[in-house]
Amino acid sequence: MGVEPKLYLSAINTLKSLLLEIIFETLTDKSERQGMLTALDKLLLFDITLVFETYIRSLVSEIEISKEKSERYACALEEKVRERTQQLEELTRVDSLTGLLSVRYLNETLTRTLRIAQRRHEPVSIVYMDINEFKTINDNHGHPHGDHILRAVGAAIKKISREEDCCFRYGGDEFCLILPNCQEEQARERYVNRLSAEISQCFKNVTLSVGIVQTGPDKYGEPDTLIRKADEQMYAAKKASKTDDRIGDAVDVGKTA
Known part of the structure; x- marks a missing residue:
């Protein structure tokens, strides 16, 4: 989306207010004006829905990527700990001077x-x-x-x-x-x-x-x-x-x- 959701919604509300002013100033016929208002609500709702669905998918994707990175890091860390533990066990199993x-x-x-x-x-x-x-x-x-x-x-x-x-x-x-x-x-x-x-x-x-x-x-x-x-x-x-x-x-x- 590029901006925070609250900023986007604030911009939508500002845009809607400006458009409403124009509609009420230019359209005197009530039925025509009501049709325009209904169309505007549908258009803005469609835009908001599309934007937020995209935003949510992006968040989910980022979460999945972060989860994969965390899992890879955890696996790598676990492997390092296992190797280090084996090294320490080997050191305790072997006499350092003679190698026996x-x-x-x-x-x-x-x-x-x-x-x-x-x-x-x-x-x-x-x-x-x-x-x-x-x-x-x-x-x-x-x-x-x-x-x-x-x-x-x-x-x-x-x-x-x-x-x-x-x-x-x-x-x-x-x-x-x-x-x-x-x-x-x-x-x-x-x-x-x-x-x-x-x-x-x-x-x-x-x-x-x-x-x-x-x-x-x-x-x-x-x-x-x-x-x-x-x-x-x-x-x-x-x-x-x-x-x-x-x-x-x-x-x-x-x-x-």
Whole structure:
């Protein structure tokens, strides 16, 4: 319409007043004048109806356009929030230093892995390890060097892991790995030995103590119990390495009792 409705109606009323003055001045015949007044009312009503219908359609169109824009904006905002939430969840799932999974998801992941293994009647091996004399390394060479070693160990773990393996930084210099469909002996021979080779390529004087516990396929342990047993095996390996005269092994592996 181009102007506000009240301005348009004001203009129509002004125009009608002017036309009425002209009609009453020029037409003396009552019937002719009445016919002209009736025609004028119809004409103005038609014009007003046409203008307001057009105006209403325009308003409806603008509302629909605004609604579409709002919906698109809401969808875009929702997608951004979803992406940001996923990013934040990913940050909480991954240890920032090593790139391995965060320990807060260890029990949840192990519980799920055991449930799947039970359905498939498959073994699961839990590998628990830490870096020998890591405190001494930090004290002698500084924390930046210690962080460098942790990153290198994390990279080595990821390099040799299968897609289905779940690898966690347990805390400090300790790591915990969940190996689905893997027997203890396989974990020792294939996984730990490869990890030993990777660590030896990066550092000549860095060694790991490792504990391995298998559960299933005949009987499955509880997540907390399995982690505790693997931890105990790791400390047994560490204790044995301190009383052993062997030199050059990158990994000392605890034996399952």
